Amino acid sequence: MSGRPVYIADGARTPFLKARGGPGPFSPVDLAVQCGRPLLLRQPFAPECFDQVILGCVNVVPDEMNPARVAALRLGMGEAMTAFTVQINCGSGMQSIDTGFRYIREGKADLILAGGAESLSHAPLVFRDEAVEWFSELNRARGLSDKAEALADFRPGHFKPLIGLEKGLTDPIVELNMGQTAEVLAHLFDISREAADSYAVRSHLRLARAQSEGWLDGEVMPAFSADGQVFESDDGVRPESSEDKLAGLKPVFEPPWGKVTAGNSSQITDGASWVVLASEEAVKAHGLEPIAEIADSEWTALDPSIMGLGPVMSATPLLNRNDRDLDDIELWEINEAFAAQVLACVAAWEDETFCRDALGLDEPMGGLDAARLNIDGGAISLGHPVGTSGNRIVLHLANAMRREGKSLGVATECIGGGQGGAMLIQAA
Numbered sequence: 554m555s556g557r558p559v560y561i562a563d564g565a566r567t568p569f570l571k572a573r574g575g576p577g578p579f580s581p582v583d584l585a586v587q588c589g590r591p592l593l594l595r596q597p598f599a600p601e602c603f604d605q606v607i608l609g610c611v612n613v614v615p616d617e618m619n620p621a622r623v624a625a626l627r628l629g630m631g632e633a634m635t636a637f638t639v640q641i642n643c644g645s646g647m648q649s650i651d652t653g654f655r656y657i658r659e660g661k662a663d664l665i666l667a668g669g670a671e672s673l674s675h676a677p678l679v680f681r682d683e684a685v686e687w688f689s690e691l692n693r694a695r696g697l698s699d700k701a702e703a704l705a706d707f708r709p710g711h712f713k714p715l716i717g718l719e720k721g722l723t724d725p726i727v728e729l730n731m732g733q734t735a736e737v738l739a740h741l742f743d744i745s746r747e748a749a750d751s752y753a754v755r756s757h758l759r760l761a762r763a764q765s766e767g768w769l770d771g772e773v774m775p776a777f778s779a780d781g782q783v784f785e786s787d788d789g790v791r792p793e794s795s796e797d798k799l800a801g802l803k804p805v806f807e808p809p810w811g812k813v814t815a816g817n818s819s820q821i822t823d824g825a826s827w828v829v830l831a832s833e834e835a836v837k838a839h840g841l842e843p844i845a846e847i848a849d850s851e852w853t854a855l856d857p858s859i860m861g862l863g864p865v866m867s868a869t870p871l872l873n874r875n876d877r878d879l880d881d882i883e884l885w886e887i888n889e890a891f892a893a894q895v896l897a898c899v900a901a902w903e904d905e906t907f908c909r910d911a912l913g914l915d916e917p918m919g920g921l922d923a924a925r926l927n928i929d930g931g932a933i934s935l936g937h938p939v940g941t942s943g944n945r946i947v948l949h950l951a952n953a954m955r956r957e958g959k960s961l962g963v964a965t966e967c968i969g970g971g972q973g974g975a976m977l978i979q980a981a
Contacts, residue, residue: 556658558833560843560981564948565592566826567776569936571789572674577823578778581610581670581940582617584825585624587776589668592827593628598839600629604662606636607652609645609669611940612676612721613638620670630666640940643888643966644852644974645669646826647943651850651976653830663835668827669945671938675823676721681713724970727858731890731969732806732813738861738897739812742904746812749892750799753817753933755923756889760930761792768929772952787935789820817892822936826944828951843981845951845962849875850976861894862911863973864965865901869912871963871975879919883959886946888966889931898967899926928953942966947976954980 567588570577579587585608593600608621617623621636630636639648646669653665680688687706694700723730729737738744763769764786776784794816804811805818831841851871855862864887872878879902887895901907902918909915929949932942946964954962965975 669941819932819937857971863967867973
C-alpha cells in the first residue's frame with residue numbers, strides 16, 4: 554500500500570483469565586492499565602509523546618464510558634491525550650490497530666497506542682422487558698392507591714434476569730447464536746466431531762508448550778488484583794486434554810447431534826492487549842527496534858449465519874492484492890472462535906465450488922499447512938475476550954515471526970454479525 558511505513562514497535566498483554574461464574578478481579582480499564590503500565594515504562598520516551606490512544610472494547614461497563622480515555626488518564630498519558638474507543642465485535646482489537654495504522658500511514662500521527670480490553674466476567678445481567686415495564690409503572694405511580702395497584706402487578710419472574718452476554722452472542726438478524734453458526738459451517742464443510750476435538754487438543758498442547766518454553770514471557774505481563782493476588786499466565790490451558798476426554802462432552806448448541814462442545818469452543822475470558830505503533834520518523838527519533846511492519850489490511854462482510862468464514866473472505870482479497878498465495882504466508886493466526894469454524898475456513902480454501910462461487914477464483918486457493926497455523930495455540934486454550942482478541946493475534950503473530958525468523962504473516966478473525974478482518978504483517 555502507498556503511504557508511510559508503519560511499524561509495530563512493541564506490545565504487551567495481560568494473562569487471559571477464565572470467567573468462573575462471577576465477576577473477575579478486573580474491569581476492562583483495570584486490565585488495560587495492568588499491561589499498559591509496564592509497556593509504557595519500558596519505552597525510551599514519555600507517555601505524553603503518543604499522539605493518541607485507540608482501544609477496542611465491546612462490553613463497556615457503566616463506570617468506564619469511553620474506556621480508551623479512562624485508560625489513557627490512568628496510565629499517566631496526560632490530560633491533553635486524545636483517546637477513543639472502537640467496537641466491531643470480535644474485530645475491535647484489530648480495528649484499533651488498523652485505525653492507528655491508517656493515521657500513521659497518512660502522516661497524521663507518529664506514535665499511537667492501540668489496544669483491546671474486555672472483561673466478559675463483568676457482562677451485565679439484564680432485566681426482562683416486562684420487569685422494566687413494571688418498574689416504570691411503579692415509578693410513575695402517584696399516591697398510595699396508585700402505588701398499591703402497581704405493586705399488585707408484581708410477579709416473581711420480574712427478578713429473573715437475562716444474561717447479557719448470551720443476548721450479545723446471538724445475532725439479531727438470523728437469530729442464531731455464535732455456536733450455532735459454527736454448527737452451520739460444520740455441516741456445510743463436513744467437519745467431524747473428531748476433527749474438531751483433535752484441533753482443540755492441539756491448541757491446548759501448543760499453548761502449554763509456549764508457556765513452558767518461556768515464549769510468552771515478554772508478551773504477557775503479570776496482573777495484580779486489589780486484594781494482592783498475582784496472575785502470571787493464561788489460566789484456561791489444559792495440557793492434560795485428550796480426544797478421549799473431549800469425546801465425553803455433550804454438544805452445547807445443537808444437542809444431541811451437534812459438533813460444537815464447550816471443549817472445542819473458545820473460552821469466556823477477561824484480558825487486555827496493547828501494541829505501540831510507530832512511523833519511521835518515530836522509530837529513528839526514539840531509537841526504537843520494531844518487531845514487525847504492517848503491510849496491509851482488509852475488512853469484509855458476509856451472511857451472518859456463516860460469519861465464521863470471515864477469515865476466508867477477508868484474507869483472500871488481502872493476499873490477491875499483494876500477489877501472495879497461501880503458501881507464501883509463513884505463519885497464520887486465525888482466531889479460534891470454534892474449532893469447527895477454523896477447520897471450515899481451511900476446508901473452504903480447498904473447495905473448488907466455494908472458491909469459484911464465493912471468492913471468484915478459477916481454482917481453489919489450496920491447503921493451509923497446520924504447522925503454520927496458530928503455532929502457540931489460540932482462543933480455545935487461552936480464551937476469547939471479544940474486544941481484545943484481534944489485538945492479541947496481531948501482537949503474538951509479530952512476536953512469533955521474530956522468534957521463528959519468518960518474513961510474512963497474516964492475522965485474521967471472524968466477526969459476529971457477519972464480518973471478517975485480516976492484517977498482513979512483514980518482518981521489520
